[in-house]
Amino acid sequence: xxxxxxxxxxxxxxxCPPHTxxxxxxxxxxxxxxxxxxxxxxxxxx
Amino acid sequence: VKRWVRNNSLSLFFLVLFLATLAGQSxxxxxxxxxxxxAHHEPAGTYAGYLVSPDFSAKVMENWQSxxxxxxxxxxxxxxxIQRGSSESKEQGREGLQGEEDQRTGRYADARSPLWARxxxxxxxVYSNSxxxxxxxxxxxxxxxxxxxxxxxxxxxxxxxxxxxxxxxTYIHEPDFWDATLQNWQSxxxxxxxxxxxxxxxxxxxxxxxxxxxxxxDETTSND
Numbered sequence: 001x002x003x004x005x006x007x008x009x010x011x012x013x014x015x016c017p018p019h020t021x022x023x024x025x026x027x028x029x030x031x032x033x034x035x036x037x038x039x040x041x042x043x044x045x046x
Numbered sequence: 047v048k049r050w051v052r053n054n055s056l057s058l059f060f061l062v063l064f065l066a067t068l069a070g071q072s073x074x075x076x077x078x079x080x081x082x083x084x085a086h087h088e089p090a091g092t093y094a095g096y097l098v099s100p101d102f103s104a105k106v107m108e109n110w111q112s113x114x115x116x117x118x119x120x121x122x123x124x125x126x127x128i129q130r131g132s133s134e135s136k137e138q139g140r141e142g143l144q145g146e147e148d149q150r151t152g153r154y155a156d157a158r159s160p161l162w163a164r165x166x167x168x169x170x171x172v173y174s175n176s177x178x179x180x181x182x183x184x185x186x187x188x189x190x191x192x193x194x195x196x197x198x199x200x201x202x203x204x205x206x207x208x209x210x211x212x213x214x215x216t217y218i219h220e221p222d223f224w225d226a227t228l229q230n231w232q233s234x235x236x237x238x239x240x241x242x243x244x245x246x247x248x249x250x251x252x253x254x255x256x257x258x259x260x261x262x263x264d265e266t267t268s269n270d
Contacts (some may be wrong), residue, residue, distance in 0.1 A: 015223070020050055024057045035110070036187040039075075039103040043194030046100045 068106070075102055088206070105228070107192035112230030114185040120238050121178055130266055131246035133257045137266045149174070167170035189227070193218050196226060 051058060073093075079101055080090040096102055120134075126142060129135040146152045149255075151174065155164040162173035171180070197217035204211050217223055246263055250256040257267050 001168055021057075023053060024061070027061065028057070032110075032184055033187070035106065036184070036191045038098075039107050039188075039191035040194050042098050042103045043100050043196075043198045045193065046195075046198035 051186050071105070072097055072102060075105060086206075100195040100202065103201050104192060104195035107188050107195055108230055110233045111185055111189035111192055111227075114181055114188060115231065116234035116238055118178060118181040118185050121181065128244065128266070129242045131264045132242050133245040133255060133264075133267055135266055143174075192226065193223060196223055212243045 075091050076096040079096060079099075083090040091099075124135060127135075128138055128141060130138065140148075143149075147154045150156065150159060151163050151170055152166050160173065162169045166168075193214065197212065197214050200217055200220070200222055201211040212220065245256060247257045248256075248262075251259050257265060261267060
């Protein structure tokens with residue numbers, strides 16, 4: 001855990017290498033847009 | 047890996063919950079569908095077949111769209127509207143989009159700010175609204191998917207009842223579509239309104255969604 005002073009009322013902001021979180025961001029995006037696309041295809045072909 | 051899991055535990059927790067409950071929904075939903083089909087002396091089909099049926103897809107999509115509408119509206123409404131004393135609200139006087147200094151864009155950006163927050167112009171304008179842009183796209187995408195799967199499902203029932211099929215444009219004016227839509231919206235709006243006003247008077251120790259336990263009721267403590 002690395003921290004640095006935050007801009008808001010002396011709060012501490014948690015700094016973590018951004019690339020380690022991109023995997024989850026991508027998984028969520030893929031699940032959501034993949035799910036929507038799948039549903040549209042299912043509906044359109046039924 | 048252990049550290050990565052700990053750093054991302056909130057997203058991972060809900061991802062696992064999502065997948066588990068979606069699997070649970072698909073099983074329960076298929077069993078209910080199968081029982082109904084058998085009661086009507088119709089073929090039930092297979093579980094795998096049910097997973098790609100309009101019946102299951104419509105149920106998933108109608109819930110998705112309402113959740114993303116809820117969050118999108120909440121993100122937007124809290125830009126301009128306030129609830130005094132709510133942990134979900136900005137303080138009085140801070141309504142609106144705020145200036146570059148408050149938002150740390152342009153010349154107020156620091157070295158670690160995202161590139162699109164630093165550069166200005168259309169890229170900063172887009173990035174400044176990227177959360178709502180993506181959430182809105184998901185809302186309209188899943189609402190559209192609900193309508194497409196809904197009309198397929200509706201027409202299957204029409205055929206079974208020897209009635210005429212309808213096209214998409216007709217379906218989105220049907221009570222069936224608005225019943226599925228509004229039954230989800232009402233519950234979402236009740237939940238967010240509840241969260242806004244409950245967080246004035248009630249606390250959850252340790253949660254960033256709550257004010258500190260000892261905070262006064264009229265103290266508004268959003269980290270805006």
